[in-house]
Structures are given as structure tokens and as C-alpha cells.
Amino acid sequence: MNKELILEEAVKVFADINSRIDLLIECSANDFVILNKGFMDYNSTINGLTLHTGELFDELLALPDNKLKSHRENIRKLIREMSEIYNLANTVYQSINQLVKDMGYAFLHVSNQKQHISTLKLLVTNIQLEPSSRSLYSELMEQINNLQAFNQKLTREFSGDEKRVQSCAESIESIRQNQLPAVKQYLELYDKMLDGLSEMKAQCLEYNKQLKSLNSKKSASSSEIITNLQFQDIIRQKIEHVQEAQEFLMDRLNQQVAKKPGDAAESSTSVLKVILQIRDIGTLQAAQMVHANEEYQKAVENITNKFEELDHILIEITHLLNNFSPSVNPDSNYSFEELLKTKSYLELEFDTLMDQCGRFERMNADMIRKDEILVGSTDRLNAYIKDCEKVFSKIKPEKVITSQKSDQVNISLEVSRNFETFLHNTEEMHKLLQLNHKKIEDHIENQLNRFVLRKNKFSKELKDSIKEIENILPMHKAKAQAGDLQGLKKDLRTKKFSTNEIQYYSVFDKEIEEIITNLNHLIGLIDFSKLEKELDLENLEEIKSLYTMESERKIHSTVTGEEKEENGTDTSELELF
Amino acid sequence: MEKKILFVDDSESIREIVNFTLVNEGYDVLLSDNGKNALTHLDGQEINLIITDLHMPEMNGIELIKEIRQMPKYQRTPILFLTTESQTEKKMEAKNAGATGWIVKPFVPAKLLAAITKVIR
Numbered sequence: 001m002n003k004e005l006i007l008e009e010a011v012k013v014f015a016d017i018n019s020r021i022d023l024l025i026e027c028s029a030n031d032f033v034i035l036n037k038g039f040m041d042y043n044s045t046i047n048g049l050t051l052h053t054g055e056l057f058d059e060l061l062a063l064p065d066n067k068l069k070s071h072r073e074n075i076r077k078l079i080r081e082m083s084e085i086y087n088l089a090n091t092v093y094q095s096i097n098q099l100v101k102d103m104g105y106a107f108l109h110v111s112n113q114k115q116h117i118s119t120l121k122l123l124v125t126n127i128q129l130e131p132s133s134r135s136l137y138s139e140l141m142e143q144i145n146n147l148q149a150f151n152q153k154l155t156r157e158f159s160g161d162e163k164r165v166q167s168c169a170e171s172i173e174s175i176r177q178n179q180l181p182a183v184k185q186y187l188e189l190y191d192k193m194l195d196g197l198s199e200m201k202a203q204c205l206e207y208n209k210q211l212k213s214l215n216s217k218k219s220a221s222s223s224e225i226i227t228n229l230q231f232q233d234i235i236r237q238k239i240e241h242v243q244e245a246q247e248f249l250m251d252r253l254n255q256q257v258a259k260k261p262g263d264a265a266e267s268s269t270s271v272l273k274v275i276l277q278i279r280d281i282g283t284l285q286a287a288q289m290v291h292a293n294e295e296y297q298k299a300v301e302n303i304t305n306k307f308e309e310l311d312h313i314l315i316e317i318t319h320l321l322n323n324f325s326p327s328v329n330p331d332s333n334y335s336f337e338e339l340l341k342t343k344s345y346l347e348l349e350f351d352t353l354m355d356q357c358g359r360f361e362r363m364n365a366d367m368i369r370k371d372e373i374l375v376g377s378t379d380r381l382n383a384y385i386k387d388c389e390k391v392f393s394k395i396k397p398e399k400v401i402t403s404q405k406s407d408q409v410n411i412s413l414e415v416s417r418n419f420e421t422f423l424h425n426t427e428e429m430h431k432l433l434q435l436n437h438k439k440i441e442d443h444i445e446n447q448l449n450r451f452v453l454r455k456n457k458f459s460k461e462l463k464d465s466i467k468e469i470e471n472i473l474p475m476h477k478a479k480a481q482a483g484d485l486q487g488l489k490k491d492l493r494t495k496k497f498s499t500n501e502i503q504y505y506s507v508f509d510k511e512i513e514e515i516i517t518n519l520n521h522l523i524g525l526i527d528f529s530k531l532e533k534e535l536d537l538e539n540l541e542e543i544k545s546l547y548t549m550e551s552e553r554k555i556h557s558t559v560t561g562e563e564k565e566e567n568g569t570d571t572s573e574l575e576l577f
Numbered sequence: 578m579e580k581k582i583l584f585v586d587d588s589e590s591i592r593e594i595v596n597f598t599l600v601n602e603g604y605d606v607l608l609s610d611n612g613k614n615a616l617t618h619l620d621g622q623e624i625n626l627i628i629t630d631l632h633m634p635e636m637n638g639i640e641l642i643k644e645i646r647q648m649p650k651y652q653r654t655p656i657l658f659l660t661t662e663s664q665t666e667k668k669m670e671a672k673n674a675g676a677t678g679w680i681v682k683p684f685v686p687a688k689l690l691a692a693i694t695k696v697i698r
Contacts, residue, residue, distance in 0.1 A: 032590045040597075223686045226594055230683035233588040234661055237632075548632065548662040550681075574657070574692035575679040577672040 006525050007257055010278050013522045014250050020511045021243045025236055027507040028296065032232040034501050035303050039225050042310040046218050049317045050211065056321075057208045060201045067468065068201070072194045074465040075187060081458060082184045088451040089176045095443040096169045102436050103162045109429035110151075110158050113381070116422045117148045123415045124392075133395045140391045147384040154377050161374050164367045165440075171360045179353035186346035193339040200323070207320050214320075218313050221306040228306070231299035238292045238552060242285050245543045249281050279526055281543060282519045287559045288552065289519075293512040295551070300504045343466065350462060357455055364444050371437050378430035385426065389419045579605040580697055581623060585615040585641065586630040586659070591682070595628070595659070598686045599693075612636030612644070621650055626697050631660040631667065639674050646675040655696040659684060 121144055129137050256274045392415060547553050556562075582604050584595050592608050599606045607624070609615035613635040618624070627645065631638040638658055645651050655677040658668075663681050671679060677696050680689060 029590070036590065036593060226598060226686050227683045229594055230591060233591045234682060236588070237661055548660075548664070550663045573680070573688060574695065575668070576696075577668075577676060577678055 006275055006278070006522075007253055009525060010522055011250070011253050011257060013518045014246055014253070017246060017515050017518060018243065018250075020515050021239055021246075024239050024508055024511055027503045027511070028232050028235055028239075031300070031502045031504055031508070032229065035225075035232075035300075036229060038307060038501075039222070039229070039303075042307065042314070043222060046310065046314055046317065049314065049321065050215055050218070053211055053317055053321050054208075057204045057211065060197075060204045061208065063197075063201055065201075068194070068198060071465055071469045072191065072198070074461065075191050075194065078458060078462055078465075079184065079187050079191060081454075082180065082187065085451070085454055085458060086176070086180050086184075088447070088454055089172060089180060092443070092447045092451050093169070093172045093176055095439075095447045096165065096172055099165050099436065099439060099443065100162075100169055102432070102439060103158075103165055106429060106432040106436060107158055107162060109425055109432065110155050112425055113151050113422065113429070114155065116418055116425065117144065117151055120144060120388075120415065120418045120422070121148070123411055123418065127395070127411055127415075129395060136391060136395050140388065140395060143384070143388040143391050147381075147388055150377075150381060150384050154374075154381060157370070157374055157377065161367070161370055164363065164370060168360065168363045168367055171356065171363060175353065175356050175360065179349065179356050182349040183346070183353050186342060186349050190339075190342045190346050193342050197339060203323070207323065211317065211320060214313050214316050218310065221309045221313070225303050225306045228299040228302045231296055234549070235292050235296045235299075237548065238288065238295075241546045241548070241552060242288050242292075244546050245281060245285060248542065249277060252277060275526055279523055282523050284543060284556065284559050286516045286519045287555050289512050289515055291551070291555050293509065296504065296508065300502060304502075347466065350459070354455075354459060357452070361448070361452060364440075364448055368437075368440050368444060371433075371440055375430070375433045375437050378426055378433060381426050382423065382430075385419060385422050392416075392419070579603060580625040581605045581607065582626045582628060582693070583607045583609065583615060583618050583624050584628045585609045585612060585633070585638070587611055587633040588630070591630070591659075595689075598689065602690055604693075612638065612641030615641055616644060619645065619648060619651055624651065624654055626693060627651075627654055627656045628659050628693075629656065631658055631662045631671070639670055642671065642674040642676055657692065657696060659689070 121141075124137075124140060124144065127137075252274050544553070544556050547556065582599055584592065584599070584606055585608075586592050586595070587610050589610075592610070596606050596608060607618050609618060611633045612629070615627075615629070616636075629638040629641055636644075638660065642656055645654070645656065656675065658671050658676055658679045659682060660679075661682045668679050678692065680692055
């Protein structure tokens with residue numbers, strides 16, 4: 001190819017390279033933004049996760065073993081004592097059930113009295129009286145009616161008393177069947193959670209070591225990433241140096257192209273000189289670009305490899321955290337959240353039990369108070385009957401015909417017997433009611449009070465123990481962590497860095513290859529048989545002054561074959577003056 | 578109290594990286610993109626260390642140091658170069674201008690922090 005055409009082609013090639021270099025700088029800047037953001041994301045997520053996990057471990061490790069142990073022993077003791085309370089509740093239940101039966105039996109007597117009064121009224125109606133006794137008859141009927149009314153009132157009171165005992169029986173049945181088993185169930189679950197807490201605390205030392213080791217790995221990876229991220233700026237500078245060298249050459253080329261035809265021999269020499277410069281600088285530029293590309297590729301690969309490491313670290317820390325979450329790790333029987341929930345449920349169920357017991361105690365007190373009134377009422381019933389009897393004794397039946405005489409005598413006798421039976425029945429009823437009352441007193445004095453005392457002792461022990469553990473359990477932080485961790489775990493799903501985001505492989509590498517091909521094409525146009533075989537060092541000396549980095553000077557020496565003079569080193573060690 | 582470091586570099590990426598490294602270590606960092614702008618931070622406030630690049634537009638690192646050393650308040654403030662440059666002549670020029678030390682990019686965070694601790698003491 002003739003020299004002028006080579007010059008023209010060189011102008012085109014260098015213009016093209018120049019625009020590609022701009023693209024390379026833009027690409028490396030964009031990649032830096034993406035890689036830096038990826039790093040910052042990893043860094044903040046890992047830091048957040050490490051901080052939370054570390055705090056969790058530290059809090060667990062700070063739990064005083066002796067207090068945790070004594071709390072667990074208390075809870076286990078309370079679980080054992082639950083059977084004792086349950087047995088006492090059973091005794092109370094049986095005692096009340098017996099009262100229900102006894103009340104039923106006593107109620108039969110009250111029903112009998114009703115029957116006796118009806119019979120009495122019928123008998124009295126059939127008696128024929130002398131006119132002088134007729135006013136007494138009215139008096140008697142009034143007394144009987146009063147007796148009947150009082151008996152009805154007594155029946156209602158008795159029925160109410162029976163219902164109260166029945167309600168007490170239902171109440172203790174509910175305590176026995178529902179509240180006590182629920183409290184026991186939550187006590188056992190709480191004990192299991194405390195067991196998990198102790199196990200987790202024991203494992204925490206190991207987990208903490210793992211966390212520290214992961215944190216060291218993270219620091220090492222981060223350090224590598226920071227070091228390699230700087231290559232964006234280093235490569236930019238190297239590319240700019242190539243661009244500057246090219247601008248220097250372009251100036252020469254343009255001067256040559258712009259020269260007016262003059263002395264043919266002189267012109268030919270200067271064109272040849274520029275062509276030689278194209279060859280020499282082109283060769284050097286290609287070598288610098290190859291090296292810069294290798295260096296940048298290595299940096300990008302290092303960064304993406306370190307991102308992979310950070311990804312693994314993130315997963316490892318998440319695994320450590322998952323040990324605290326039974327919903328994620330089925331082998332784990334411990335979580336702060338679950339422990340706190342169980343403790344709350346236990347307290348709630350226990351409060352319900354205490355409320356129910358309180359109501360039961362008040363029902364018992366009410367039962368004995370009303371029963372006392374009932375027992376007292378039998379005396380009044382007796383008084384009513386005696387009043388009736390007194391009036392009846394004054395009544396004289398009318399003289400009747402013989403055939404009816406015996407009937408009238410019989411009726412009178414029957415009425416008298418009825419009074420006796422009634423009195424006897426009332427006496428029996430009084431005895432029964434007294435007996436029942438005594439039984440209720442015994443029941444309250446013994447079974448109920450023993451149950452209440454035991455239950456109160458249990459309540460105090462449980463509340464004291466929970467209060468003590470609340471002072472040492474990191475409840476508030478644990479709650480906050482539960483919320484924060486949800487957010488962090490959600491973040492993790494979007495953290496994974498994708499190498500597709502960076503442009504190095506699609507743009508940078510391709511453009512460098514294109515530049516080198518173009519430079520080689522340009523060099524290929526030159527007929528080397530007519531030129532000096534050796535590179536002209538003079539052509540490259542000016543370019544050398546553009547370099548600021550030791551690695552650039554090294555490439556320069558390699559290309560030119562010069563003996564490399566030691567003039568500084570690329571090391572990040574501090575050199576103090 | 579946090580130690581204050583003024584960092585001067587025309588590369589945004591390097592400023593971000595250095596800022597991240599120093600802030601993470603608990604330093605209070607002032608950033609500037611060239612020597613001329615850096616001088617506006619030197620308004621009498623306490624600055625424990627200045628780290629600067631060498632090649633920058635407007636005013637380069639050597640020129641910046643010369644200006645700083647003229648200021649009585651900052652005559653004894655340690656100044657480190659953090660640059661890709663590694664030529665002995667440049668280092669000598671920096672030393673003569675009043676620089677305290679020289680670190681070549683890319684820096685390793687631990688080494689940079691160790692160097693800072695050493696000169697800031």
C-alpha cells in the first residue's frame with residue numbers, strides 16, 4: 001500500500017480507536033457504579049444480619065445459668081404439683097357431687113310436705129261443723145293456707161339452694177376439665193421452650209465462633225473487593241494514557257497529511273518516519289491495551305468471585321439465624337418469639353383459672369349463707385303447723401246421724417295423724433338440712449380451703465418465678481429482632497448479584513479486541529521488508545513520559561526490549577518520608 | 578472525638594471507596610475532587626490528616642501541599658499521597674513539598690488504615 005494511503009487509513013483507525021476509548025471509560029465507570037452498589041448492598045445486609053445475630057447470641061450468652069436453671073426447676077416443680085392440685089379439685093368435685101345428691105334426698109321431704117298440706121285441706125273440707133265452730137273453721141283454713149304459702153316459699157328457696165350447689169359442681173367440673181389441663185399443657189410447653197433456650201445457650205458459644213469466623217471472612221472478601229474496585233480508576237488512567245499517546249500520534253499524522261507537496265525526498269523521509277511511529281506506537285498501544293484488559297478482567301473476576309463468597313457468607317449467617325426459628329428449621333425447638341408467646345398464653349390461661357377459682361369460692365360462700373337461712377326456715381314451718389293444730393283442737397264437729405258418725409271421727413283422727421306426720425316430716429327435713437349444712441361447712445372447711453390454699457401457693461410461685469425470669473430474658477430486644485429479621489430475610493431474596501449486570505464482558509472486552517484488531521490491521525498495511533526491523537526507541541521515548549504507573553513502564557520495557565530500570569514499585573505499603 | 582481526614586481525588590470512584598473505608602473505621606471524612614476545592618476546607622478547622630492524589634485537574638497534589646504548608650494552622654498536619662504514580666522523582670518532589678508519606682494505588686484497606694494510624698498518632 002502506498003504511504004499516503006497508509007497515513008489516511010491510520011487517521012481513520014485512530015479516530016475510531018479514540019471513540020472506542022471513550023466508550024471503554026464510560027463502560028468502566030458504569031461497571032464501577034454497579035459493582036460498588038452490589039458491594040454496598042452485600043455489606044449493609046451482612047452487617048445488619050451479623051449485628052442482629054451477634055446481639056442475639058450475646059444476649060443468650062449473658063443469661064445467668066443459675067437463674068435460668070432455678071426457673072426451670074421451679075416450672076418443673078409446678079408441673080409436678082399440678083397433679084396434687086388436680087387431685088384436690090377432684091376431691092372438691094366429689095364432695096360437691098355428694099352434696100347435690102343429699103340435697104335431692106332432702107328435697108323429697110319438702111315435696112312430701114306439699115302433699116300433706118293438700119291432703120290436710122281436703123280432710124278439713126269434709127268435716128261437718130256445728131254452727132258455733134264455723135268461725136274457727138275459717139281461722140283453720142287461713143292457717144292452713146299460710147302453712148301452704150310458707151311451704152311453697154320454702155320449696156322455692158330449697159330449689160334455689162339446690163341450683164347453687166349444682167352450679168358449684170359445674171364450676172369445679174370446668175376447672176377440673178378445662179382450666180387445670182390448659183395450664184398444665186402450657187406449663188409443659190413453656191418448660192420445653194426453656195429447655196430449648198438452655199440448649200441454644202449451650203450451642204451459642206459455637207455459633208458465636210462461627211459468626212466471628214464468617215465476619216473475618218467477610219472482612220477479607222470486602223478488603224479484596226475494595227482493592228479490586230480501584231482498578232476502575234487505574235484502568236481509566238491507563239486508557240487515558242493510551243489515548244494521550246494516540247493524540248500525540250494523531251497530531252503528527254495530521255501534520256503530515258496537511259503538508260503541501262514540496263521536496264519529494266524530504267517528504268518521503270518524514271512520511272516514513274510517521275509510518276514507523278505508527279508501527280512502533282501501535283505495537284506498544286496494543287500491548288498496553290492487552291495488559292489493561294487482562295488487569296481489568298482479573299479485577300472484575302476477583303470482585304465477582306468475592307461477591308460469590310459474600311453470598312455464601314450471607315447464607316451461612318442466615319443458617320445460623322435459622323437455628324432460632326422453628327418455622328424455618330424443624331430441628332429447632334427454640335425461638336424467642338415462641339417462648340414469649342407460650343409464656344403469655346400460660347399467664348393468660350393461669351389468669352382464667354384464677355378467675356374461675358375466685359368465682360367458685362364466691363359461689364361456695366353464697367351457698368353456705370343461703371343454706372343457713374333454709375335450715376332456719378324449718379323452725380318457722382313447725383310453728384305454722386303447731387298453729388294449725390291448735391286451732392283444729394278447738395273445733396267441734398256437728399252432731400251427725402249415726403251412719404255418718406264414724407266417718408267424722410275417722411276424719412278427725414286422720415287430720416290429727418296428718419299433723420303428727422307433718423311435724424315428724426319437718427323434723428326429719430330439719431335434721432337432713434342440718435346434716436347437709438354441716439357437710440357444706442366441712443366441704444368448705446376442708447376440701448375447698450385446702451384446694452384454695454394450694455392453688456394460691458401455686459399462683460404465687462408461678463408469678464414470682466415468671467417475674468424473676470422476665471428480669472433476665474431479653475424480651476424487648478427479642479420482639480424487635482423478630483420484626484427486623486423478617487425485613488432482613490425479605491431483603492436477602494433480592495440480594496444475589498448477577499454478573500449479567502456488568503458490561504465488561506459485553507462491551508469492554510469486545511471493544512478492546514476491536515481496537516487491537518484495528519491496530520494490527522494498520523500495522524499489517526505497512527510493508528516491513530522496506531523498514532527497519534527493530535523498533536525505534538526514539539519514537540517511544542516521548543510516549544514513555546506519559547506513564548505514571550510502574551506496570552505501564554514494565555509493558556513498555558517488554559515491548560521495546562529495554563533493560564528495565566528500577567524506578568519505584570506498585571505497592572500499597574506506606575513509604576514514610 | 579472522631580479524627581477528621583480530608584481526602585482529595587478527582588476520581589469519584591476512588592473517593593467513594595476511600596470514604597467507605599475510612600467512615601467504616603470511624604473517621605470523619607471531608608471529600609474534595611481537586612486541590613483548589615480542597616483548600617476551601619482548610620478554613621481553620623481541626624484536620625488530623627490530609628490524603629491526596631497526585632494528578633488532578635485545576636491544582637495537582639504537589640501544588641496543594643505547597644499551599645497547605647504555607648498555612649500556619651496546617652504546617653504540621655500529616656499529608657499522605659495516595660496515587661498510582663510510583664516514580665522516585667515524583668516522590669522526591671512530594672517530599673520536598675512537605676508530604677509525610679506515599680502510598681501507591683490500589684491500596685489494601687488494612688494497610689491504608691495502618692498507615693493512617695501511624696501518621697495520625
